[in-house]
Amino acid sequence: MSSNKQYSGNALLELRDVHVAYPSRRRGGSVARAVDGVQLTLQPGEIVALVGESGCGKTTLARAILGLQQLSQGTIQFDGESIPTDAAGKKLFRRQVQIVFQDPTASLNPRQSVYEIVAEGLRIHGNSENEHKIVSAALERCGLHPADRYLLRYPHELSGGQRQRVVIAGAMVLEPRLLIADEPVSSLDASVRGEILKLLQDLARDKNMAVLVVTHDLGLPWNIADRIAVMYLGRIVEIGTTEDVLARPKHPYTRALLSVVHEHLQLEQQILKGDTPDPTSISRGCRFNPRCPMVQSGEAERLGILQKCLNDDPVLPNKQNNDHIAACHALNI
């Protein structure tokens, strides 16, 4: 199938220069710039994967979109409007944007039955008509059928995959227009993984629901995402269609990431040194420069961009939706 879907109309979600900063826990410590200037749009029905290492800000960004996290700067628009701050508007917004967390076990109240869990959203939003029907339908849509067999079960009586299906069903009863899936399969067994991804893909397609999948796993977007955004230290450093980014990575970070994913055999391994970067100390210039293989191998110097790398913060060029762009000085020679 074609990977170059064309979208029309307004973006469903539009992030402009979004910053989220955590105040430091200790006195005199520096602020953690978890999300540090992110632009991103999502079209209805589109699946976008947000990829990066832990601490790159991808989960914070997901929470910010949900309004669970205060922005320190920038705007998030949903359906052309800013996320409401008043209680009623917030509630309405929350109905349209749902999230699936990484760990289905934690997301389910062990004291509630599957029915109550799935119906919780309906009850919060005061939609109790046909509750039983809606719940059953959602469960069956999510692969738990016959639904009656599951309604009275407790989370601990379900397998990991079934739990994640319950979580997804709980989100789907509200018929959201945007689903944020935060590492939806990383805590699941490998054999179950594909089934859940298939479910997400099918739901997006059937309901014309946009999905933002947060993941550290590059295989996942290859399975289901239309586009990939690679995050590094609070910033999207590369974005484009899945095919473009995975086949022709532009940013050295993306290249390194791909090189260590073993199933991607074309690239020579480029193992970056050092630990996962720290959002409280983002280096001057390009934030990737301390670990950048181009800087370390001297290639940057050869290309004459070393000074830029060390002093100027590269920005993503303006772009169209499906443009493949990256924030690297080496691309602008």
Next chain:
Amino acid sequence: MNKNLFKILVALVVGFAALAVSTSTSVSAEGELTFTVGVTQDIDSLNVTVGFLVIDYEIWNLTLPSLTSKAASDFSILPYMAESWTGSEDGLTWTYKLRSDMKWSDGEPMTADDVAYTITRSVADGWWNHTPVTGNLTATATDAETLVVTSSVPDPKLPILDVYIVPKHIYEKISAEELPNYLADDNVSGGPFQIVERKEGEFVRLVQNPNWFGKEPAIEQLIFRTFETAEAQYNAIKAGDLDAVDDVPVKIFTSLEAGDEPNIIGIAGNQGSFSYLAMNSSCPTGIGDGHVALKDPNVRRAINWSLDRELMVDKVLNGFGKPAVSISASANPAFDYQVAADQTYSYDPARAKALLDEAGWKDTNGDGVRDKDGVELKLRYFDRSIGGASDTTPFITGFLKDVGIATDVKTFDEDSLGAIQAKSEFDLYTWGWSPYADPDNMLSNFTTAAVPTDPTVGGYNDGNWCNAEYDALYAKQKVELDPVKRADMIQQMHKIFANDGPYAVLYKYDNLQAFRSDRWQNFVRQPAEVGPIMFTQTSTGYLDLEPISGGSGGGGTNTIVVIGVALVVAGAVFTLVRSRRKKSADDRQ
């Protein structure tokens, strides 16, 4: 267990042991013949102008001289500081001839000057333990051995002049303002013993006064140890830690009398102490807010009739006491109320009810409590928290309930209850008195003059009761020098008091004392036959005590026991460690 942790623990224990040593004050180094008394009361104050507890008096009896002494058998007058005395014709002036060889324990001479000073100062400052005797006296020391005392009125309390004489050279340094806070910790003694060490709440240790001029006691060292409970104290004498105890629990005393402990003898001595239920009679000259019903003598009588005194003597005292309907005016039973059998208050609830009905207190609303004019006969009932002071409360409240009188019981510490009494803001409360040898002091407590009128000063008339007839008789007996006539007047006062009085006297109780009869002998009771041995009016009992040779327990055994215990513990620990070692193989594999 982690070896280091174990070492730390051992170090801690050793450290605390070392601390124990460093804080231990050295005890007497000489081997002295010691008599240790267990008491459940802690010294209130050794300051003779402040203290008021029985234990305080006991210490003063042993360390402060008086002008004359009283015979153990019948309280008759004996020489003490004074060797002889002569009175004037009118009985108003007495001249005392004092011994010439007297010295205070600190070596200062003890002369007529000290006596004159004590009398004069006590009047001037209004010392409360002295003024009942000295209030109407003036004294001058004509020379070191001669004292002239003049009374403004005829005074039957002369020539005994029963007050403690204080060392002038000490007391003259203390101003009237400072005196209440003076702790009397300079330990200057003029009696047979002197204090050498005192630990608040723990003990007071006395040794013989080297300058003592009277009969030399066999006891070389006298210790009063404070116990928290009478039972603990009894266990201590049983274990041989004590030679004598005051206040034995009644049930234990019964077993003692039954001969359960061959080495301990029990002495149930009576010196007039009695318990009573005070009723606020709301004397018009007084203050307070007593219940209106109690103003009516018939209600007070009804309460007297409602009480089963025999039962309380039986159950609370286990028989060591006797029911009483009037106060004991004196430690000397000669002054007791000689009440006819048909005049005494017996247990007669029917009569009590009839009296109450007659007084207009009837249960109109059927709630079991009598009322009149819309006022319920519900009385505030206060008692004391110490020891067994409140043992009668459940009985009395039960008896009152049976005749339709409700009570609201509250418990206070002694001082707080005293403060309430000073304001006369109560209906009923229980307390007890122990009388002096001379009846005047006790009788004075029920005169109109003793009714509290200022809460900050208070007054001893704790029934808030006044009776002109009683007042008149009191004034008369106070100046009556003829003992027979005086006794007669006192009988009349008893009669008025019992009939109209503010008290429902419950019973006279015995002081239950126990002694190690395997260590001591020659127990002399005061008064003879019926009285106790310790805590008497003069405390001469200690001087009479004689040791039985070889009976005294030593401390040496303690060391052996401790070493034994230490060995056992060490052995146990060793065994424990050994067994652990053996088992430390991997039993879990």
Next chain:
Amino acid sequence: MSDSVASISPRGMTWARRKRALARVWRELRNDRSGFSGLLILLGFGLVALCAPLIADRSLLLAAAGRNNPDLAGPSAKFLLGTDDIGRDILAQLVWGSRVSLFIGIFATVVAVLIGSLVGLVAGYVKGKVATVLLAIDNFFLVVPFLPLAIVLAVILGRSPVTLALVIGFTSWAGSARLVRAQVLSLSERGYVERARALGANSRHVILRHILPGVAPLIIANATLIVPGAILTESTLSFLGFGDRLSPSWGKLLDGAQSSGSITLNAWWYYLPPGLCIITVVLAFTLFGRALERIFDPRLAGR
């Protein structure tokens, strides 16, 4: 169960769930030997306390009730546990004493748990200054030596069983506040609370649906463990003479036994029964409470 689901209303389902949860607790309790025996003992004592008037007439407690009885008499057919120092039947006092002791223990616990849960809930859920202040107060009550404080309050407030229970409750809530707060904090971090928020739930929903049901078992287990402490405190206060003298609690009985010299006199029937009752009930509450803790907190399973 699956075939009947379609006909069950959501409410019915909730009830079914509760029933199942209760059944689970009951099943696990049945399997917990020590906890179950604790419960049985408690039920026994509870029954005795409730039926006290049937077992022994209240008038037997009156001081004059021993009028015609021997004092401090050993057990006999007439007095199964002998008599006290004023001739009253000890068994009657023990039976009525269970009322006072259990009442004070339970009422004090209710007070403590109410205060503790409220403080814990607020301090855990609301952050910022309110929580800081509450924590400081909690810390104060946690650190201040409890017995002297309880005695002082008992002296000020009076000695009736109710005030005694209030005093004990008021001085022993700090621990449960801490416990509840910790649990609330941990629950607030749970994924399902986050999920409920993401679903658009307000605080009320979160507290009622997730936090409270989450802390409730803990509170119940904790309450069961506060009762023995309260009973011990009551007995200590009574023993020290600060209890209600006219209510025959077990501590009061021990006080009476001690002051009448029953230990020295070997009158074991006076001091042993109340002591053993205290130990047994405290032990039973502790065993039962620990069992509940194990059942409600899977982390503690197998202890």
Next chain:
Amino acid sequence: MSNRYVIKKIIGALLTLFAVVVFNFFLFRIVDRDPLSKYRGRSKLSLEQREAMIRRMGLSGSKWDQFVVYIKSTLRLDFGRSFDSTRPVLREIADRLPATLILVGISTALTIGIGLYIGAKAGWARGSRFDRVSTSGTMVLYATPEFFFGMLLLAIVAGRTGWFPTGGLRDIGANYGFVDSLLDRAHHLVLPSLTLTLGYLGSYSLIMRTSMLETLGEDYLTTARAKGLKESDVMTHHAVPNALLPSVSVIAISFGFVIGGAITTETVFSYPGLGLATADAIRNTDLPMLQALFLVASAAVIFLNLVADLTYGLLDPRIRHST
């Protein structure tokens, strides 16, 4: 351990202490008690004298004035004079402090030592016979009021056998040398400290057992076993140090209960320490004594909690190194 941690803990302790002081002030002004009742009727005090005494006690003027006087005198450790004995409160307390320090100190050391030992061993060998026996035993100890132990010990050990003195601090007036007097004191301490130790052994042991159980499943124990360590070394080197951590703070909080235990124990054994003084002061509504005793007890517990917090900080590198 960072200075910040230490300072924070110290400030916290001081604040709590201050709260106790304030609490004290109000609490003891609620009680209706005539401060001069000791002097009533016993000597004729003039109105001026009375007022001067009241003023000296800091009981005149507005509540705020009283509070200022109270704080100032508290800072000077001047707690006034006992209503009961009229001696300065500080002197009363100083006299009795050592006895209680020794009693509580020894008992606490024994309780912690034995309790932790039993708890650790029982937790380590969960379900073993040692665990079952010791846990039942410690549960019974836990359920028994310490004064009941005291009563039984007094009756059975002291009363029957006479091996130990029935109360008091020492043999008064006995002719002892240094060593004998030390032994004598130890001899008197045996039963009270045994009572207090037995009374609180149970809870410490149960606390330690629980925290031991919590560490049992930890992976680092598997690591230690895999390294070839003996079971006993796995326990002492790895399980115990970790299990001690949570116990430390729980134990610190329990100090407050031990202070309560001192009151009953000292009462049972007529042991003249601060506990007995507290019981007496309450019985006499001796407010100045009570105030000071309450402050001393609170300060002791607050101090020990602070020590425990700091110890915790030392024991737990996660706190020690946190900034």
Next chain:
Amino acid sequence: MIDSTVLKVRDLYVTYQSSFGPVPAVRGVDLDIALGETLGLAGESGCGKSTLAMALLRLVPPTTQISGSILLDGQNVLTMKPGQLRLVRWAQASIVFQGAQHVLNPVQRIGAQIDEAIQLHHGSTSSTVREMLALVGLSDTRADDYPHELSGGQKQRVMIAMALSCNPLLIIADEPTTALDVMVQAQILQLLDNIKRERGLSMLFITHDLSVLSHNTDRVAVMYAGRIVEVGPAEELLRGSIHPYSRALAESFPIIGDPKSRHQPKGLAGDPPDPNLLPSGCPFHPRCNVAIDSCKSIDIKLSAVAKSVDRQVACVHANDESRSVK
């Protein structure tokens, strides 16, 4: 040394005691690891792979029943006395645990933790803490650090240093890179690889993530429901799995750039079985899309495949030509 086989496991059964009764976690496993060889052991959670690893050094709870034989350097671990077993632990076979978060004692300095192992087996090694830290690329100042001061990757390095400190013949790496970030994971894998090669170590590499096995192992064994269902050379097995389970497992990790998996997430219906309630016959049959009737009743043993000597498969279709090659 008798032969070059460092570890020889035969017919190993490990049965836990749980409150619901015995739980058979490992059911008849045979394994061989030659000197210098790395065997990868893959499987999903609950398949028994970690139990197997723990059983190799008898680190399972005391109530667990173990039968069969585990020959470590020719000696049977299962019949050793405790003292002897302790000597073998770490000196002959050491473990790199998963989740380095908790496997280090949080209140002990890491230097001391490494040193503890060295001191315990003093005879077998003369290495020092400093050397060991250098070996895994940590500066020796780290010795004074506590575990919480290290990042996840550093902790795993410490774990590796500790595992190497007594010069073992065999390293059992139990999910050594789980919970680490991709990049750090790559670093650790590289480190393990280098060390293994330099020292000629044998290794049992246990993971749920098949993708990490291809580069780092010589042979791979796939476990399902307590037994090995397929074993063979790494490349071969990952590229051409024969057993339907291994195939599904391999396919669940897409090959990036492979159009067959683009927009085609592959999974396996159903869930891994509960060890308490194993299905009859072949335990995989309820999830198997090629199961035949006999699979429900007959449990096929692991046996050699006709076409390759190195491969063994436990499937009725093992020798179907059409299915064995992909």
